Amino acid sequence: MADNYVKSYNAKEAKKDGKPLTIPDRIILLRSYLTHSENQYSGRKWHVSWSFTMADGANGARFKKITYSHPKRWVTDRIELSNAEEDRSFAEACRLADVTPEQVEAWATDDSQQGILQGPNHAKYDLKGLLTHCLKKSPTWWVNIVRSTVWCWTVFVKPDEEDCWCSEGVCWVNQYGTFCRVLGSDMADTLDPQELHEALVKEYKAKP
Secondary structure, three states: OEEEEEEEEOHHHHHHOOOOOOHHHHHHOOOOOOOEEEEEOOHHHOOOEEEEEOHHHOOEEEEEOOOOOOHHHEEEEEEEEOHHHHHHHHHHHHHHHOOOHHHHHHHHOOOOOOOEEOOOOOOEEOHHHHHHHOOOOOOOHHHHHHHHHHOHHHHHOOOOOOOEOHHHHHHHHHHHHHOOOOOOOOOHHHOOHHHHHHHHHHHHOOEO
16 A cells, blocks of 8 residues: 655645745635645655646646655645555656656656656646636635625636646546545545645545
């Protein structure tokens, strides 16, 4: 078995540590206390992290070596996969990042290689599709009023079939690897980072 981890970024905890909130953090915090999702593979895959992000100039799917050296900034959910399930998930992550598993291994095992890894034809970050979250209920009452009056047109926006945002991509590769054993089916493009975490805890009984 392979222990994979979904890591969800808690921007407010990071702020307590002195890391300022970014503009995207402030926007996402209007509806989700978690602002980013990463999928960290097991030691079989060199503990590399994978996600969709706009950070580091990635604008889409990429691999990154993340040490998670500030554990309070991350909410961790563990997902046990068979080796075959992890292999399928990892192969799909490679396809979306436009790299081969051999390229990831060479990069991951070379300590001089930092930054991110992605190919020129990586799947892009779905900013337009992210607008589908604009009309979702927020814990802040006035945000709901603003959403219903300003963003009512977003009900007609549909997520892209290939491009993703972070939590959507992380959910997708886990579903792909397990033939939807993780979180069922047809829900990846409905989740923000907080909803992904809550779904893992509720439906998969994920453990830290």
